[in-house]
Amino acid sequence: MAAIADTPEPPYCAVIFTSVRAPGDEEAYAAADEELTARAREQPGFLGIESAHADIGITVSYWATEEHAAAWKQVAEHCAAQQSGRQRWYAAYRVRVCRVERDYGFGKRT
């Protein structure tokens, strides 16, 4: 279920994945995306994930350290390679690896 990730106190690592989908293959894409998210949740250092898809897709995954995020990159790229590459799903994408310095907000996070 989509929700605001229940992340701990900063600092931690955020990986912002912004994408524009290539047309078609909706069902296969949804299945691959779901599988990848399930894999992320099993990775060491996983803190949470947030995802919204409209005209563009934005998925932010949160990791205890940058090393955990880098390890996840290897796993994600391996999965993508098995599916003939992210190029199959996306017209364009950008990945930004960030250090979360501080956060604030209100309301229940999950």
Added chain:
Amino acid sequence: MAAIADTPEPPYCAVIFTSVRAPGDEEAYAAADEELTARAREQPGFLGIESAHADIGITVSYWATEEHAAAWKQVAEHCAAQQSGRQRWYAAYRVRVCRVERDYGFGKRT
């Protein structure tokens, strides 16, 4: 139009705003959101913005420095105060202020 932001080489600052909408007020919310985005684009240090709304909303704004992001926070909160607060629009939200360390991707950004 929704697109991948054409940001420069890191480092720069990303503000991830993840939200769960309070029910109702769709039109007024859309108008307020549009106005706020237009204001962001006029701010010093603005680099780009990406937004997707589904079950949750994720908006990431990019800024040249953390100081520019902090100045934007003041403007955004002033706007929100004029509209009786973000609490009017949201059941919950979380803001994460990040330093983008590196990025990569493929395809046209905008």
